[in-house]
Amino acid sequence: MLTATKENRDGKQFVLLGGTIDETDDLAKVIGMPTGPLIVSCRDLTRINSVGVKNWMKYFSQLQQNKLQFEFEELSVALVEQVNIVKNFACGGPVLSIAMPFRCNSCQTGLTGAIKTEVVRSMNFNIAPVQCPKCGGSAEFDDVAEEYFSFLTRS
Amino acid sequence: MSVNKLVLVSSGPEDLDFALKVCQRFRIQLAVPKSWHELLETLSESYSTYIFWALGDLELHDASHPFFIGAIEEALTGQVDPSRVFALTTKPIHHYQDMFEKFPTIKGRFQHNLIRNYPPGCEILYARLLEYCSAPEPSGLQKLFDPTTKIQRLALKNSSQKNSAVSALEKTLLKTGFDERIASRIAQATDELLMNAIFDASRDSSGVANRQMLDRRVHFAFGPQEPVEMEFGLNQEYFAICVTDHFGSLKKETLFKFLHQNYQDKDYQLRKYGPGAGLGLYGIVAGGLSLLISCKPGKRTDVAVFFPRVKSYREFRKSFQFTAFF
Numbered sequence: 230m231l232t233a234t235k236e237n238r239d240g241k242q243f244v245l246l247g248g249t250i251d252e253t254d255d256l257a258k259v260i261g262m263p264t265g266p267l268i269v270s271c272r273d274l275t276r277i278n279s280v281g282v283k284n285w286m287k288y289f290s291q292l293q294q295n296k297l298q299f300e301f302e303e304l305s306v307a308l309v310e311q312v313n314i315v316k317n318f319a320c321g322g323p324v325l326s327i328a329m330p331f332r333c334n335s336c337q338t339g340l341t342g343a344i345k346t347e348v349v350r351s352m353n354f355n356i357a358p359v360q361c362p363k364c365g366g367s368a369e370f371d372d373v374a375e376e377y378f379s380f381l382t383r384s
Numbered sequence: 385m386s387v388n389k390l391v392l393v394s395s396g397p398e399d400l401d402f403a404l405k406v407c408q409r410f411r412i413q414l415a416v417p418k419s420w421h422e423l424l425e426t427l428s429e430s431y432s433t434y435i436f437w438a439l440g441d442l443e444l445h446d447a448s449h450p451f452f453i454g455a456i457e458e459a460l461t462g463q464v465d466p467s468r469v470f471a472l473t474t475k476p477i478h479h480y481q482d483m484f485e486k487f488p489t490i491k492g493r494f495q496h497n498l499i500r501n502y503p504p505g506c507e508i509l510y511a512r513l514l515e516y517c518s519a520p521e522p523s524g525l526q527k528l529f530d531p532t533t534k535i536q537r538l539a540l541k542n543s544s545q546k547n548s549a550v551s552a553l554e555k556t557l558l559k560t561g562f563d564e565r566i567a568s569r570i571a572q573a574t575d576e577l578l579m580n581a582i583f584d585a586s587r588d589s590s591g592v593a594n595r596q597m598l599d600r601r602v603h604f605a606f607g608p609q610e611p612v613e614m615e616f617g618l619n620q621e622y623f624a625i626c627v628t629d630h631f632g633s634l635k636k637e638t639l640f641k642f643l644h645q646n647y648q649d650k651d652y653q654l655r656k657y658g659p660g661a662g663l664g665l666y667g668i669v670a671g672g673l674s675l676l677i678s679c680k681p682g683k684r685t686d687v688a689v690f691f692p693r694v695k696s697y698r699e700f701r702k703s704f705q706f707t708a709f710f
Contacts, residue, residue: 253547279579279664290654307568314648314671316650318652337696372697373698
């Protein structure tokens, strides 16, 4: 089930999405129709099925048609996967930052951080290991960079 | 008397190493023809030959190459059982649209596709896949596991049970020790398979699709002869889930149309009305999962998804992947 927490951030409408998106979710009802620029944080979205993808694209392509500005922050791994396999999933909205999955080589703990897409580009998609906050071991990027960042390399 | 054998059409050393392991496991002979003439001769020996044919390499587009891609039609027509022909490719089949446009006659020639990731142990699953090919009426998961592996079964009687079945599966996988992201991916794939079985597979008594146009939120009971069944199997190497409907309405052409789409390079067009465009099945394969489909027209369709048992998502992305249609 999709959840939305809304607030005003520097004059822009901000919405934090969480949960799952499937056939039962109507984004227009949950988010509402924005009256100005919209920032969508997708950090807590864990899953989206194919009907959810259609509902998502129906909503954001409507915003696009109405020439409303929207941008995405902290695209969760579930949505990064979608934006990689469906070219127009973001409906023209810029993706400012994405979730970054890591896994500790020592204790196997999975970690998720966020990174700005412009930083990923400047690093030429080479992601250095980070320190595991649980055991201090080395945690490596837990995906294949060429695939995980493929949407950022599309022309 | 002809002996069952696997013919490898590839010059790649990794393919050869992999094919050898599969043959050892399945206890069949391996033939690696070096010329077109040798290939045709080997294929003419038995209709039941299994074939692994490396596709997608640019060098195969050169007509002077011994295994020129444009001549596949000639080699495969009438000589071999089409359900035993596997394309070996570096990426999933939807990445090869240029090749299929250039050589359209080969498009329907490969019912199965193995991605050329050969992690240790994958030959166990692939040998079972070859065994599955030779089964008289392949269906269900048991043949794809060791006979001692317990296959669990569950039948849904109402469309309203879909979401709770998916959530319960995800929780069980997490308890079993699956990575959170992989468990979520399995749950998502199961959701797609169930939706297809509930809404897209259903036919009325005259064979007409009767639930495709329904709103996916609608709840209804399945007829007594139409339960949607789920099977789960787990061993040390992989996990599989299979969803079965009792209509057997999935056509090879429809499936290939879905799997050959490439929404990574071209825009997905939203439809206002009508059935889906196979986004669920496309997403399963494009997302790196393995798909096995077995359809007995008018009787049943089994759609199974396979996942390697790995600790990290990176390992999963580098693990085995295949699509197969029977």
